[in-house]
Amino acid sequence: xxxxxxxxxxxxxxxxxxxxxxGGAAPEPLTGPARSPAPPVPASARAAGPAPESEAAARxxxxxxxxxxxxxxxxxxxAFVAQGVDQSVRRLALKKLFADPHFNAIDGLDIYMNDxxxxxxxTPAMLASLKHAQGLVTRLLDDRQKEAxxxxxxxxxxxxxxxxxxxxxxxxxxxxxxxQAPPSSRQGNA
Numbered sequence: 001x002x003x004x005x006x007x008x009x010x011x012x013x014x015x016x017x018x019x020x021x022x023g024g025a026a027p028e029p030l031t032g033p034a035r036s037p038a039p040p041v042p043a044s045a046r047a048a049g050p051a052p053e054s055e056a057a058a059r060x061x062x063x064x065x066x067x068x069x070x071x072x073x074x075x076x077x078x079a080f081v082a083q084g085v086d087q088s089v090r091r092l093a094l095k096k097l098f099a100d101p102h103f104n105a106i107d108g109l110d111i112y113m114n115d116x117x118x119x120x121x122x123t124p125a126m127l128a129s130l131k132h133a134q135g136l137v138t139r140l141l142d143d144r145q146k147e148a149x150x151x152x153x154x155x156x157x158x159x160x161x162x163x164x165x166x167x168x169x170x171x172x173x174x175x176x177x178x179x180q181a182p183p184s185s186r187q188g189n190a
Contacts, residue, residue: 068092073100
């Protein structure tokens with residue numbers, strides 16, 4: 001497909017066309033050095049058998065538990081993880097491999113493996129250096145207590161002041177007495 005057709009067609013149209021056609025369009029070949037196909041293997045060579053390396057591996061007996069017990073950290077463990085080896089033999093060989101102190105080194109990233117429920121005791125030197133903190137905490141708590149008392153006194157004074165202030169729209173008692181009607185006398189036209 002030419003580059004001009006691709007740019008005219010657009011991505012989605014090209015995608016829909018290729019999808020509907022079942023992807024039968026082959027991709028354009030890369031412009032690189034051409035590879036020649038591998039020469040065919042004659043039938044006589046195929047009938048001769050597998051390669052000598054795989055033949056030696058096929059003839060070697062599978063390792064046993066005794067072989068795994070004799071392993072050292074410098075031994076070759078590849079035979080013990082090969083296909084067809086019994087799981088118990090493989091497990092014992094891997095156990096021997098990872099028992100090497102080289103694999104038991106802590107890498108410094110295991111911060112979650114410590115038990116933080118047990119606090120380390122403070123040394124006398126550290127306790128002596130913390131003596132000054134006792135005075136700081138006492139002063140801080142005293143300052144906070146004084147602030148709380150001052151706030152309570154201010155709130156109480158505000159309540160007393162609001163209790164003494166007349167309520168808007170309310171008539172004081174002295175004015176209320178003057179507004180009352182005088183006692184009625186039996187005078188009048190009644």
